[in-house]
Amino acid sequence: MSNIAYFPKPHVDQRPGKRERTKTANRQAILDAARAVFGELGYDAATVRDIIRRTGLASGTFYNYYKSKEEVFDALADDGARRFRPLLRAESEKATDFESFVRGAILAYFNFVATEQESWRINRPPGEQIPHARPSPEMTAVFDEVREGFARVLERAHAPAVDLDYLTSACIAVAREIGDKMLERRPIDTEGAADFAVKLILGGLPALPRL
Numbered sequence: 001m002s003n004i005a006y007f008p009k010p011h012v013d014q015r016p017g018k019r020e021r022t023k024t025a026n027r028q029a030i031l032d033a034a035r036a037v038f039g040e041l042g043y044d045a046a047t048v049r050d051i052i053r054r055t056g057l058a059s060g061t062f063y064n065y066y067k068s069k070e071e072v073f074d075a076l077a078d079d080g081a082r083r084f085r086p087l088l089r090a091e092s093e094k095a096t097d098f099e100s101f102v103r104g105a106i107l108a109y110f111n112f113v114a115t116e117q118e119s120w121r122i123n124r125p126p127g128e129q130i131p132h133a134r135p136s137p138e139m140t141a142v143f144d145e146v147r148e149g150f151a152r153v154l155e156r157a158h159a160p161a162v163d164l165d166y167l168t169s170a171c172i173a174v175a176r177e178i179g180d181k182m183l184e185r186r187p188i189d190t191e192g193a194a195d196f197a198v199k200l201i202l203g204g205l206p207a208l209p210r211l
Contacts, residue, residue, distance in 0.1 A: 027036060029055045029066055031079060034072045043073070077133030079107070081142050084112050088142065092149035101153045103198045105146065106175050110190040113179050132176075143168060161211040171201055 033054035037046045048069050066072050070108045087108045095101030133139065147168040154162070174197050182193040 023065075026055075026057060026061060026191075027075075029057060030062060030065060030072060031076055034069070034076060038073075043069075048072075073126065073131060074133045074136065078117050078136050078138040080112075080116055081136075081138040081211060084109065085145055087112060088145050088149070092145065092152065095153050096103055098150070098153045098159065099198070099202060101149050102171065102201055103194065105149070106197050107190060107194040109175055110179055110182060112196050114188050115182065143172065146172060162205075162208045163211060167205075167208070170204075175202060 030051065034046075034051050037050045037054055046069060048062065051069065051072065052059050054189075055062065061116060066075065088105055091104035091108050092101060095104060147164050150164055150167060150171075178193055178197045182188060182190065
């Protein structure tokens with residue numbers, strides 16, 4: 001038997017430290033404030049100063065995280081993409097064919113944005129264009145999730161091969177543009193908007209060139 005004494009490993013606290021918790025709280029406060037300010041004033045009219053006032057943080061604290069309202073907007077878009085991905089993955093996993101995946105994914109997206117953007121996207125001044133976020137790793141991850149879902153359901157159905165990059169880009173564009181228009185209407189009809197988008201995509205799929 002070994003005569004080497006056994007010393008248990010010291011417990012290491014894996015929880016984030018106070019500094020990290022503060023940084024997370026500050027970021028969230030800025031994003032929450034930006035959502036509210038964009039809703040009240042519209043994206044174009046809103047300024048960084050308006051966002052800072054709503055947070056209660058010092059201006060220097062704001063600029064530790066973001067340099068402009070454009071960066072805050074991109075962070076909001078990334079945050080939404082990060083939280084939407086699990087919903088998208090769930091639709092991909094339960095889909096039985098191309099139609100069920102497209103319908104489930106688009107309806108999930110429309111329900112998500114209807115809830116998520118009910119403040120500033122709905123209340124923005126008439127005529128103000130909805131800005132689109134710049135490409136980011138989170139946006140790319142959503143694109144890849146959709147593309148992989150298409151690949152699975154089309155392979156499962158032994159469907160002819162099509163250009164998945166183009167197909168994914170087209171479907172995301174259709175969902176985004178119809179979703180933006182859906183949010184302008186009253187009442188918001190996620191089911192009707194999804195049905196229109198799905199029928200448009202399904203009607204175009206048979207005409208795509210085969211690889």
